[in-house]
Amino acid sequence: MAWVSLFSGGKDSAWALHRALDDGLPVARLVTVHPDEDSFLYHVPATEIAGLAAESIGIELLEIESSGHEGTDSSARGDAELEPLERALRELDADIDDGLTGVVAGAIESEFQTSRIEAMCERLDIDLFAPLWQRDPRTLADAMLAAGFEIRVIAVAAAGLDESWLGRTLDAEAFDELEGLNDDYGVHLLGEGGGFETLVTDGPQMERPLKLDYKTEWDGVRGRLRITDAWLGDS
Incomplete structure (x- = not known):
C-alpha cells in the first residue's frame, strides 16, 4: 500500500497528513503543487517552504508546477490546473511497487476543489481520504x-x-x-x-x-x- 498526501505546508493539508499518519496510512510521498498567483484550485503563498517542512516530517516530497489557462472560465481553469497533478500521480502509480492506493487531501468545504480531486481519483482508480471534509x-x-x-x-x-x-x-x-x-x-x-x-x-x-x-x-x-x-x- 502507498498513499500520497497533498501538502502545501498550510494547516489543512498538514492536519490531513497528521490524521492519515495517525490512522496508520502508509504515506509514501508528500505532493506539493506550485500554482500561479491567481490559482482557482490550490493554496498559493509560501509553497516554496514545503521542501523544508517535508524534510522535518521525513517523507519524500514530489513538487509539481501547475498553471491555469488565461481567458478561460473558472471551471475550465480548475480542470487545467489539475492536469499536471493527475499526470504526475499517474507516473508515480506506475513507478511504485503495486501502485498507489490513495490520495490524502485537506479539503473542508470547497466543492470546486473536492469534486475535481474525487473525479481524478476515480480516473486513477485510487481512494481519497479527506478527514476535514464538512467537519465543524x-x-x-x-x-x-x-x-x-x-x-x-x-x-x-x-x-x-x-x-x-x-x-x-x-x-x-x-x-x-x-x-x-x-x-x-x-x-x-x-x-x-x-x-x-x-x-x-x-x-x-x-x-x-x-x-x-x-x-x-x-x-x-x-x-x-x-x-x-x-x-x-x-x-
Whole structure:
C-alpha cells in the first residue's frame, strides 16, 4: 500500500497528513503543487517552504508546477490546473511497487476543489481520504491546537482582517476573534475561500520547527508575508 498526501505546508493539508499518519496510512510521498498567483484550485503563498517542512516530517516530497489557462472560465481553469497533478500521480502509480492506493487531501468545504480531486481519483482508480471534509470548523481548529500545531498566518484577503493578522500565531484567543469576525464579516474560521492562508511551523509530525525571516506586505486591503529566509530550528 502507498498513499500520497497533498501538502502545501498550510494547516489543512498538514492536519490531513497528521490524521492519515495517525490512522496508520502508509504515506509514501508528500505532493506539493506550485500554482500561479491567481490559482482557482490550490493554496498559493509560501509553497516554496514545503521542501523544508517535508524534510522535518521525513517523507519524500514530489513538487509539481501547475498553471491555469488565461481567458478561460473558472471551471475550465480548475480542470487545467489539475492536469499536471493527475499526470504526475499517474507516473508515480506506475513507478511504485503495486501502485498507489490513495490520495490524502485537506479539503473542508470547497466543492470546486473536492469534486475535481474525487473525479481524478476515480480516473486513477485510487481512494481519497479527506478527514476535514464538512467537519465543524471550530472542532477542527481546537483539534489542531490540542495536537500541538503551531500555525502562522501568512496572507489575509478578507474584510475584518487587517495588517495585524500577518505573522500572527493562531491560538484559542485568535480563533475566538475569528468567530466574531465570522459573525460580523462572514470570515470563515479556517480561512476557507481564501480569506486567509497559513503555514504550519511546528507540529507532531515535524522533527524540527520551521524558522522564518520575512517582510510584511500590506496594500491597505490585503497583504502577505514575503519570506526572505527559512530554516529548520533545533528539535
